[in-house]
Amino acid sequence: MSGAKVGPAARAALMRARAAPFAAAAAAGAALALAQPPWGAWWLAPLGWAGLAALTAEAGPRRAFALGWTAGAVFFAIAISWIAEAFMVDAARHAWMAPFALAGLCGGLALFWGAGLAGFAAMRAAGAWRAVAFAGALTLAEAARARVLTGFPWALPAHVWADAPVIQTLALFGQEALGFVTLLGAALPVFARARLAWAAGGAALLAAAWLWGAHRLAAPEPSAPGPRPMVRIVQPNVAQALKWDPALAPVHWRDLLALTAAPRADGRRPDVAIWPETATAYLPDRDAEARRQAAAAARAPVLAGARRFDPAAGWFNALLVIGADGALEAVYDKAHLVPFGEYVPLRGALERLGLTGLVGQGFAAGPGPRTIRAAGLPPFAPRICYEIIFPDELPARRPDWIVQITNDAWFGDSAGPRQHLAQARFRAIEQGLPVARAANTGISAMIDARGRILARLELGARGTLDAPLPPALAPTPFARTGGWPWLALIGALTALAATRRRAA
Secondary structure, eight states, X not given: OTTOOOOHHHHHHHHHHHHHHHHHHHHHHHHHHHTSTTTOOTTHHHHHHHHHHHHTTTOOHHHHHHHHHHHHHHHHHHHTGGGGGGGGTTHHHHGGGHHHHHHHHHHHHHHHHHHHHHHHHHHOBOTHHHHHXXXXXXXXXXXXXXXXXXXXXOSOGGGGGTTSGGGGGHHHHHHHHHHHHHHHHHHHHHHSSSHHHHHHHHHHHHHHHHHHHHHHHHSOOOOOSSOOOEEEEEEOOOOHHHHTOGGGHHHHHHHHHHHHHOOOTTOOOOSEEEOOTTOBSSXXXXXXXXXXXXXXXXXXXXXXXXXXXXXXXXXXXXXXXXXXTSOEEEEEEOOSOOBTTTBOTTHHHHHHTTOOXXXXXOOOOOSOXXXXXXXXXXXXXXXXXXGGGOTTOSOSSOOSEEEEEEOGGGGOSSHHHHHHHHHHHHHHHHHTOOEEEXXXXXXXXXXXXXXXXXXXXXXXOOEEEEEEOOOOOSOOHHHHHOSHHHHHHHHHHXXXXXXXXXXX
């Protein structure tokens, strides 16, 4: 019978059998994406991770890689589909690039999932240690994704808890440790004996984290001496396609000043005005009259997002501190630039291939995180756009609050701006610090030190948001340790799991 021909029906059945695990992996990836903000179906995350654990339980490294890559490609295609919106700003020139860029990015990011599951399959650990190996290998793969090529820690396993009290555990051990626990809880019922007991234990752990988070959210605010500064956040809502039109620059400038100067119903003057990233086409650091007009409109200091040009170093994406008298008090230059968005790795080689059109002149990187002390304001740490997604990149000198300025107009009315807002909330929880967030097209918000949004301006709205600055909490455990000790512990547990091999 070895030489017998296989009929069409048998071939079709064989193909379906071979494709079924990959279809299941794709379904797991889709479920995991829908567990992320803004969809928030967090209960799908344990099912998705358990499904991937079951699919790769007996797989060799090559098959586990293929299944992990499949799940990851579908996950990223859904979770970060908003990337394609940037190519629609100048659709006539760039729309054709969108499918290729999205496919390339999602396929590249999925390599980390494939590598993580291949590493897990290679360990061949036994029993509950198999679950540790699964959680550890994927956590370390995601940690690599957060750092390689300057990193992209977006849509991580821990982020599924964004709208659940469980997210408060970020204050204890940060997002990588929370992701490890999430993965471990999903995998234990798959690999360990006494599965019902492990499932019950996982549910009890989730309940404990949920109750602890709810208790933390219900705790009273710390007392603060004297009145809190009144912060005005300006959201001009300038479409990206119009933002750099030279003919419209005076119009945008007048609108920015008018919003900054708008009177409050109670007559109180804000103590500081915050403009979003690259709020104006002008260069206020070189233009004393522009600074005078900004200060006159605010009658207070202005934290202004603007480009800055240094003849020796080039262009910077900056936050300028303009004093109430129009003086330039401080400058922060964005340090963590977006690859292929604000600078091009290997630019010379790519220019020869004609592949740098979206970046334009690009930006130079600033020296790094710092705490700014400006007259009349509590010391603050500036974060420009993408910098807010990195938990270990705050200054050594603890500030009283974080100021994030951003221009999410590139990504339209998509999941991107909503996920970016969630990232700002995560940093508030981890550090125990309030975050004032000014976004050009939204979502602007005042976030308290437990990550709660106290006030917000919705996506696509034009206006101002006036809110008192919430008090800071005492430094959290995570603020004291950072993420590296926890990542080292996860690495050690994973290495230990690799030694607990099953009998041949």
